[in-house]
Amino acid sequence: MNMNKKNSADAGQSPKTLRRRLHPDDRRQQIIDGAVAFFAEVGLDGKTRDLAKKIGITQSLLFKYFATKDALIEAVYEQVYLNRLSPEWTHRIADRSIPLRDRILAFYSDYSRLIFEYNWMRIFMFSGLAGAELNRRYLDHMHQMILRPLLEEIRVAASGSAVPTMEDLWNLHGGIVYIGIRQHIYRMPYTADPNEAIERSVNRFLSAFSVETA
Amino acid sequence: MNMNKKNSADAGQSPKTLRRRLHPDDRRQQIIDGAVAFFAEVGLDGKTRDLAKKIGITQSLLFKYFATKDALIEAVYEQVYLNRLSPEWTHRIADRSIPLRDRILAFYSDYSRLIFEYNWMRIFMFSGLAGAELNRRYLDHMHQMILRPLLEEIRVAASGSAVPTMEDLWNLHGGIVYIGIRQHIYRMPYTADPNEAIERSVNRFLSAFSVETA
DNA sequence: AATGTTGTTGATCATTTGATCTATAACTGA
DNA sequence: TCAGTTATAGATCAAATGATCAACAACATT
Numbered sequence: 001m002n003m004n005k006k007n008s009a010d011a012g013q014s015p016k017t018l019r020r021r022l023h024p025d026d027r028r029q030q031i032i033d034g035a036v037a038f039f040a041e042v043g044l045d046g047k048t049r050d051l052a053k054k055i056g057i058t059q060s061l062l063f064k065y066f067a068t069k070d071a072l073i074e075a076v077y078e079q080v081y082l083n084r085l086s087p088e089w090t091h092r093i094a095d096r097s098i099p100l101r102d103r104i105l106a107f108y109s110d111y112s113r114l115i116f117e118y119n120w121m122r123i124f125m126f127s128g129l130a131g132a133e134l135n136r137r138y139l140d141h142m143h144q145m146i147l148r149p150l151l152e153e154i155r156v157a158a159s160g161s162a163v164p165t166m167e168d169l170w171n172l173h174g175g176i177v178y179i180g181i182r183q184h185i186y187r188m189p190y191t192a193d194p195n196e197a198i199e200r201s202v203n204r205f206l207s208a209f210s211v212e213t214a
Numbered sequence: 215m216n217m218n219k220k221n222s223a224d225a226g227q228s229p230k231t232l233r234r235r236l237h238p239d240d241r242r243q244q245i246i247d248g249a250v251a252f253f254a255e256v257g258l259d260g261k262t263r264d265l266a267k268k269i270g271i272t273q274s275l276l277f278k279y280f281a282t283k284d285a286l287i288e289a290v291y292e293q294v295y296l297n298r299l300s301p302e303w304t305h306r307i308a309d310r311s312i313p314l315r316d317r318i319l320a321f322y323s324d325y326s327r328l329i330f331e332y333n334w335m336r337i338f339m340f341s342g343l344a345g346a347e348l349n350r351r352y353l354d355h356m357h358q359m360i361l362r363p364l365l366e367e368i369r370v371a372a373s374g375s376a377v378p379t380m381e382d383l384w385n386l387h388g389g390i391v392y393i394g395i396r397q398h399i400y401r402m403p404y405t406a407d408p409n410e411a412i413e414r415s416v417n418r419f420l421s422a423f424s425v426e427t428a
Numbered sequence: 429a430a431t432g433t434t435g436t437t438g439a440t441c442a443t444t445t446g447a448t449c450t451a452t453a454a455c456t457g458a
Numbered sequence: 459t460c461a462g463t464t465a466t467a468g469a470t471c472a473a474a475t476g477a478t479c480a481a482c483a484a485c486a487t488t
Contacts, residue, residue: 021435021484043343045259047475058437063477122343128400129257129339135400167411168418174392175385181395182384186342186349197381204382208418235454235465262446272467277447 028065031055035076040119044073044126077134080123084114085138090145093153100157101206104150108176108198115177116194121184147173160210172205242279245269249290254333258287258340291348294337298328299352304359307367314371315420318364322390322412329391330408335398361387374424386419 022030034055039046048069052059066072089110093103114120128135147169155163176198182188206212236244248269253260262283266273280286303324307317328334342349361383369377390412396402420426 019436019483024435027435043257043259045257048477049475059476060438060478061436064435067477069476125339125343125399129336129343131401136402139396139400139402165406165414167406168414170392170396171389171411171415174395175389178384178388178392181388182353185339186353187345188350188353192379192381197385200379200382201385204418204422207422233453233466238465241465261444263444273446274448274468275466278465281447283446 024065027057027061031057031062031065031072032075032079035072036079036119036123039073039076039126040122044130076123077127077132080120081134081138084120085141085145087145090149093146093149096153100153100211101202103153104202104206105199107146107150108202109195112176112180112194112198115180116183117180118184121180125181125185142173154206154209154211157211158209159212162209164205164209168205172201175201238279241271241275245271245276245279245286246289246293249286250293250333250337253287253290253340254336258344290337291341291346294334295348295352298334299355299359301359304363307360307363310367314367314425315416317367318416318420319413321360321364322416323409326390326394326408326412329394330397331394332398335394339395339399356387368420368423368425371425372423373426376423378419378423382419386415389415 035051038051038054042050048062049059052062062072066075089107092098093107095103098106124135124138147166151164151166151169154169158164179190179194179197183190249265252265252268256264262276263273266276276286280289303321306312307321309317312320338349338352361380365378365380365383368383372378393404393408393411397404
C-alpha cells in the first residue's frame, strides 16, 4: 500500500512529475513571467494555485521565491513598468533639427508598441483601478517628460493664432491610448492599422494649430 | 456560561442594533445601490461581508435578496447599464435641421454626464476587464447607434476632399472618454472644464474635414 | 559511487469567504 | 392587546486560499 520511496520497481509507472531543478534565478524569472501573463489575464485577485498550475510548479514553491503574494505582485509591477519610458525621448522630442511631425510620429510609433501590448495594457489598468502608486508616478512621468516638452514644441511651431493647451495634448494622447484599450481591455475586434490611425490623428492635431503637416 | 437566549435581563445593555424592517422592494434597492458604490470602489472581487458592513446590514441578509453573489453583480450591471444610451440620440444625430457641430456637442454634453460619473466609469472598466458580455454589447451599440450615423453625417457635411473613417471617429470618441478614465480610473487631479476640452476636440475634428466650425 | 547541498513537493494550518439555517423581533391585522 | 407573518440577525458550514513545514530528490563535488 505504501507507494512512497523507491519501491515502484514493479508497477513501472514513471514518476508522474519530472522534478526539474532550476537555477534559482531562472526559476524566479519563470515565475515572474508566468505571473505577468496570469495576472494580466485574470486580474490581481488571481489565485496562487491557479498561477502555479499554469506555470507547472507547485503552489508552495511560489512562496519559496516570494514571501507573500503582494511581494510577487510587486515583482510583476517592476517587470512591467520598468524601463518603459525611455528618458531619451525627452530629448528627442525637443530636437528641432527634425520636423516636429516626424518627432511626434516617431515617439508614438515607439510608444504604441508598448500600449498595444496585451500584458502591459491590462496590468496597467488593473493596477490603476487598484490605486497603485506606480500608476500615478507613471502618468506624472508621462506628463512631465513627454507631454510638457511636446506642448512647448507645438506652441513654438504653431504658426497660426491658435495654440494648444495641456488638456488638448492629453486629448491627443488619450485618443491614441484608447486604441489599446479597445483592443485589450474591451477585446473589440480590431482590424485597422493602428499606425495609420495614429498618423491621421497627429496630422489633424497639428493642422489645427497650423503646424505644417505635409 | 450559557449566555444564549433571553437571560440578559440583568446586564441591561440595550439592543446594539435597532433592527429596522424595510419593505423588501426598498431593501433590495438599498442593497443594489450600496453594491454599485461598493463594487465600483473595490472591484467585483469585493467581499460580501464588507459590502454588508458598508450598507449596515448583516451579510446573510444579502443572500435573502440575491441567491448568489453573481446574481447580485448582475443586478449591479443592470442598474448601471440600463437606459444609458437613449435610442433617441440616433435620431437627433441625424437631424439635419440643426448644425452638425451643435448636434455633436449636444450629444457629448449629454453623454459626458455619464462617462464622467465615478460609479459608471469604474464598473464599466471592471466589467470590461472581467470580459462581461454586457460591455461588448454596449460598445457595439455605441458603434451602430451613435458612431455610424455620426460618420455618415460628417461625411455628408464634409466640404473638403478629406473624409473621416470609422477609426477616426473612434479616435475622437476615445479622446473624450479618456478624460473620464484619467479622472476616475487613474484618479488624476483634474481641474479643467471637461466641456471646454470636448468642444475644442470636436472643433479640431470637424475643421480637419472642412465642416464649418464657427 | 558515495555524500552533501538545496531546489521542490505534498500535506497541512489558519483564515477567509460564499452560502445556509434557525431563532428572533418588528410590523400587521383582528 | 395579542397572535401571525416575515424581515432580519447570529451562528455555522464547507470550500477556497494564503502561507508553512518536514520530507524528498535532483544536481554537484569528491
